[in-house]
Ligand SMILES: Nc1ncnc2c1ncn2[C@@H]1O[C@H](COP(=O)(O)OP(=O)(O)OP(=O)(O)O)[C@@H](O)[C@H]1O
């Protein structure tokens with residue numbers, strides 16, 4: 014049974030999309046400058062990008078780098094964060110370093126890393142890895158810290174070794190928080206990807222954006238923005254689904270990610 | 275006392291090790307000085323430049339954009355977040371719109387902002403505001419919708435008119451959450467303003483980095499990076515001080 | 528020696544407790560409360576409650592957990608409006624909270640952003656009292672509840688019992704005619720609890736406010752009250768109203784040895800046990 018109310022609630026994000034597109038349409042018609050195409054013009058330019066083989070390869074390469082960088086970060090950051098959360102010394106060791114690195118824009122390391130490792134995939138993947146690691150470390154740290162001491166005591170009483178307690182108790186207990194970190198990391202990976210490509214200007218989605226800008230193909234610029242935006246929304250929604258099935262026992266704290274670059 | 279000293283020492287160690295590693299890479303000849311300048315040279319250059327008017331001008335440009343964007347994000351985020359928390363009608367509109375807009379990589383909008391607002395301050399400030407807005411908005415919203423009912427009831431029983439409850443109870447009670455959002459928003463602002471300046475600008479710290487990269491002046495590439503890191507630390511600790519003062523009554527979280 | 532006077536709720540409704548409706552402070556008239564629960568079901572929390580409370584009376588409500596005691600208090604406070612029936616204060620229907628009825632919640636609900644003095648001054652400032660005057664009054668009140676010297680402390684720096692005293696002082700400050708207290712001493716240790724009970728009695732005997740007091744402790748109810756209202760398990764109904772005919776001012780040490788006090792406690796405990804059994808058999 015679907016009530017009209019529930020239906021309205023389910024389709025609210027879709028309605029919001031349509032509403033935003035309408036607002037765009039109206040704004041561009043009002044401003045009426047060449048450099049601000051209407052929503053319809055931009056939508057019409059989407060198929061030509063997605064139909065172009067070279068653009069598709071470019072976007073595919075971007076996504077591949079993003080996936081590799083994100084996976085590496087997950088493998089590296091979750092254990093480090095959990096260790097920081099459980100062992101005071103590890104936390105006081107790494108915390109100040111992380112605080113110093115935190116406000117440094119990771120994508121800004123692009124020119125330096127390019128100098129060392131060239132303009133290839135390695136540099137861009139490394140930058141994504143650096144950008145994504147921090148929030149995942151932070152959330153794993155918070156999650157590990159918040160695990161109730163009593164749970165670990167009862168684990169020890171049942172005869173679990175400290176390594177087993179880490180895997181069997183700390184990891185699952187901190188999982189909701191870890192996944193929150195991964196969700197932020199996912200959005201962040203996309204952002205770092207686009208930004209590093211905008212700075213390196215070699216290939217990828219960010220490069221397509223600025224090439225079109227330079228060549229005054231304004232509808233392509235806006236179409237590309239829509240594609241990246243849609244990618245962000247899609248990845249986030251997909252991750253939410255995954256997370257929902259992984260930690261069914263925990264209520265989502267934020268049903269919207271705190272994304273940032 | 276000695277515990278805090280120990281903790282501080284433990285914290286400085288990795289930073290010292292990091293710098294030592296950096297230095298040894300050069301000393302032992304693994305990295306050519308043209309690619310990786312020694313830390314001493316970088317800090318020396320930073321010290322030399324710090325009080326030159328050119329450098330201060332770049333910092334001022336960056337800080338202006340940062341603060342303008344951050345301020346807009348705080349005002350909009352707190353106002354919209356509070357409104358969505360207290361009015362179901364506004365909530366019904368804001369929630370799906372935020373759901374759609376929050377996961378979009380805002381930096382992708384930058385070319386559009388350039389086209390609409392031009393290459394000057396306005397487009398960068400808007401980008402900073404757009405990026406910092408959502409964490410502030412969301413924490414305000416969650417903070418305000420979690421306010422304990424009995425606090426509101428206590429104030430109402432003491433004769434507070436309904437219209438004043440928002441300012442007398444909801445806003446102060448949501449303050450811890452709002453300030454957490456502001457802290458995230460501030461770091462984001464630092465990062466975004468720098469990136470925007472790197473992508474296209476004629477001044478600011480990000481521009482300095484790109485300029486240095488074009489001419490392969492590696493020492494000059496590190497200076498703006500370290501500066502933005504320091505600025506972030508200083509602003510963060512200022513906000514932390516404000517937070518400690520404003521939240522002196524709240525239990526630690 | 529007078530024994531327990533039992534009244535059915537039907538009686539309580541037809542004839543106001545004191546027999547003098549003119550001096551009634553609170554009049555609860557056939558109040559029912561129905562809550563929407565998840566799904567399309569609803570839950571009847573209060574069913575057809577009628578109760579009159581005289582001006583200056585100390586009335587306690589006892590009953591099993593979940594029977595709707597807090598809900599009844601919230602209705603009198605004007606925080607929740609009943610699904611059926613009316614509650615009146617001084618003959619006027621209650622439409623919302625007002626400074627004539629001061630709540631003291633079990634969770635204290637102190638403003639964490641204000642210090643002790645600020646919390647107590649809040650109501651006075653809200654009534655438009657000048658700052659200096661409000662401060663002087665609040666300081667006196669804090670001295671009365673034994674918190675002199677703690678004016679600048681924040682709630683987080685106080686113990687449970689001290690927080691509760693601040694909450695009471697905060698409510699007393701704006702001088703409400705009615706005090707609505709929801710298990711105010713529930714979370715406290717036995718010693719603090721006894722002290723605060725004595726404090727509350729002293730304040731009440733001096734100011735003669737009307738008090739509606741929810742508790743789970745039969746001893747506490749008998750010790751403090753003129754009348755004890757016993758409620759049944761859900762849906763909450765009034766089972767009996769017991770008149771506590773013990774002399775005042777009451778001294779705890781004397782009362783504990785008093786056979787009449789002991790009999791009240793035993794009789795009411797039996798009544799409450801019956802409420803529980805009814806539920807199991809039903
Ligand atoms: N806002 C609400 N929505 C739905 N049901 C509610 C709500 N508030 C109370 N109830 C229900 O009403 C009933 C009475 O609740 P109430 O809090 O008044 O009980 P109580 O007698 O104060 O219990 P306790 O002694 O444990 O404090 C309970 O069954 C509760 O589940």
Ligand SMILES: [Mg+2]
Pocket residue numbers: 596597598709
């Ligand atoms: Mg209750």
